[in-house]
Amino acid sequence: MKKYGSERSMQFFLIIILSTCGHLLASSSSSVETFVTGPTRNIWSSVDSYHKCNKMIDVPDIPARIFQTNSKRIRMVIGSTNYHHMSGKSLFEMERECAISWNMTGNPDPSMFCGNEFLDSTVAFPNGTVVSLIHTEYPGNRYDNCPSNPASSLGYPTCWTVTIGLAISYDWGSTWQHIRKPPHHLVFAVPYPYESQNLAYGWGDPSNMILSPRDGYYYVAMWNRNTIGEQKSGICIARTRHLLDPTSWRGWDGSNFTSILHNSPYHRNNKYLTNYICEPIKNFSSECTIFGIVWSVYIEQFVATIGCGTPDKSKSFYISTSNDFIEWTDMQAVYGRDDMDEDVKKKVTSFNYPSLWDPRSPTLYHDRNYNTIGQKAYLLWTSLGHSVSSDGRNLWATPLQFEKRNNTVTKVATRVK
Numbered sequence: 001m002k003k004y005g006s007e008r009s010m011q012f013f014l015i016i017i018l019s020t021c022g023h024l025l026a027s028s029s030s031s032v033e034t035f036v037t038g039p040t041r042n043i044w045s046s047v048d049s050y051h052k053c054n055k056m057i058d059v060p061d062i063p064a065r066i067f068q069t070n071s072k073r074i075r076m077v078i079g080s081t082n083y084h085h086m087s088g089k090s091l092f093e094m095e096r097e098c099a100i101s102w103n104m105t106g107n108p109d110p111s112m113f114c115g116n117e118f119l120d121s122t123v124a125f126p127n128g129t130v131v132s133l134i135h136t137e138y139p140g141n142r143y144d145n146c147p148s149n150p151a152s153s154l155g156y157p158t159c160w161t162v163t164i165g166l167a168i169s170y171d172w173g174s175t176w177q178h179i180r181k182p183p184h185h186l187v188f189a190v191p192y193p194y195e196s197q198n199l200a201y202g203w204g205d206p207s208n209m210i211l212s213p214r215d216g217y218y219y220v221a222m223w224n225r226n227t228i229g230e231q232k233s234g235i236c237i238a239r240t241r242h243l244l245d246p247t248s249w250r251g252w253d254g255s256n257f258t259s260i261l262h263n264s265p266y267h268r269n270n271k272y273l274t275n276y277i278c279e280p281i282k283n284f285s286s287e288c289t290i291f292g293i294v295w296s297v298y299i300e301q302f303v304a305t306i307g308c309g310t311p312d313k314s315k316s317f318y319i320s321t322s323n324d325f326i327e328w329t330d331m332q333a334v335y336g337r338d339d340m341d342e343d344v345k346k347k348v349t350s351f352n353y354p355s356l357w358d359p360r361s362p363t364l365y366h367d368r369n370y371n372t373i374g375q376k377a378y379l380l381w382t383s384l385g386h387s388v389s390s391d392g393r394n395l396w397a398t399p400l401q402f403e404k405r406n407n408t409v410t411k412v413a414t415r416v417k
Contacts, residue, residue: 234280
């Protein structure tokens with residue numbers, strides 16, 4: 001990766017390229033390289049909300065999910081268990097409201113799948129309907145459901161599981177509700193109930209839901225942190241043609257998309273357990289997560305952004321390419337701490353949640369959900385600072401450019417304005 005024409009080493013997260021038809025073989029290395037083409041810009045600082053909204057703690061704790069309304073207003077879903085509506089004329093002119101438009105249910109019963117809920121992974125339709133996956137954590141220690149022995153009384157990484165549900169809005173994301181009454185809003189769960197002694201497990205941290213231009217399916221990636229029973233840790237790929245039906249998704253079983261992942265582990269006979277297991281994709285460490293997926297018209301493949309939790313890989317974002325969501329090229333670093341401008345770096349203690357965004361997506365590619373990019377795109381990412389009242393968490397946008405030439409990397413980098 002090049003920055004302003006100079007060589008820099010890369011650290012922390014990953015960007016990957018995916019595709020959605022057939023099981024094709026991919027080469028082991030990518031023919032695309034990325035270049036930072038300008039300074040990183042701040043989109044939203046949680047400190048602004050802290051001071052504006054009477055010291056309210058409101059932080060970006062999911063990847064940025066963006067869509068455009070019929071009036072060409074941009075709306076962004078990003079926050080935590082309390083979501084505040086955010087909109088503007090452009091990504092760099094956003095206003096965030098103090099009023100809460102989504103609040104977690106906080107149900108202490110893990111079989112209802114509506115504990116600590118995070119709106120995530122939106123898809124907007126022309127009539128103003130928006131659907132969103134819900135990353136739903138169940139921290140047993142917060143719900144008085146964690147043994148008091150020394151090994152687990154502190155909660156995470158024990159006394160913790162996660163599932164994914166589905167929410168819907170009928171007013172462009174201003175208000176939200178479960179698409180079905182819990183627990184029937186459930187979309188993804190591992191086939192094992194909550195057990196406080198196990199290490200953190202379950203399907204969570206979904207990517208955005210992306211419509212494939214190749215086969216008409218919506219695809220999503222999700223992550224299981226640790227092996228639980230027969231379900232391995234790692235990244236699962238699932239797909240559906242029916243976003244409004246939480247039971248319609250099917251996960252990868254190792255040869256096809258047949259795994260049923262919506263059935264409750266509290267209300268099911270496990271006689272046919274193998275039907276509920278997703279086979280993780282092979283080319284990534286179990287500590288790595290796909291946070292975003294876009295279609296690149298420039299390289300005619302999908303691009304996914306990934307973050308990793310291991311010390312050797314937790315200092316950068318990366319890229320990789322694929323033609324089928326299953327076979328992947330080697331990960332390739334694109335942006336990290338060494339690439340940050342000094343005024344940005346001084347506010348960053350750690351960083352996460354990478355995704356790609358092209359402001360031209362609705363105009364050039366007729367994609368109101370910004371799941372399509374050209375040769376240029378912004379890398380959106382979140383940083384953790386030093387204090388909630390000084391630098392807090394920030395959402396940043398770093399401009400990137402992709403380069404390739406007949407499977408060889410183009411080495412010329414120019415600053416793009």
